[in-house]
Amino acid sequence: EPEVTQTPSHQVTQMGQEVILRCVPISNHLYFYWYRQILGQKVEFLVSFYNNEISEKSEIFDDQFSVERPDGSNFTLKIRSTKLEDSAMYFCASSGIDRWGETQYFGPGTRLLVL
């Protein structure tokens, strides 16, 4: 069964450093998403991406964040200058139409810890 993959699974970084979280969506999917979940809190939407551009973003997704699809397979989330409060699990997802209708497939997540 096709799956969304994310790398790395864990990342520890110093405050102020740049991090890039990588995702490989399912190959025939056209819509891509990033979400985050701070430990013990609910999942939050960050951004959606379609046709090589951002289609929606939340108020969390400020100028420190950017997304890119640098080639035909990867979808990346960059945090330019990390803050302590960026520590969270970051989930990538992609969506397509399957036998149950439109379905989002989530990656396993990257746990980011900012020290």
Add this chain to the structure above:
Amino acid sequence: KNEVEQSPQNLTAQEGEFITINCSYSVGISALHWLQQHPGGGIVSLFMLSSGKKKHGRLIATINIQEKHSSLHITASHPRDSAVYICAVVGQKVTFGTGTKLQVIP
């Protein structure tokens, strides 16, 4: 007031029981997702609904757009159904509920 409210917050059931988890929302939406988050943190999308009802195996999801309410039902519950079930609505923005933690006891 939260835009998405789920009930109950916690639910313990005996194996085999019929389970209902509710989601109410206060904004106009184009779609509603039901997601399952496993104890390890992984998320699985169960359903995306914009109207009516969908069924997948032992899971049934319904939505009433006029009443701004959706339910997720699990028939013949099993310990492997133990997880957090999350409702998320797609309106002007995507808003998640805080989840319902389900534990099914053998």
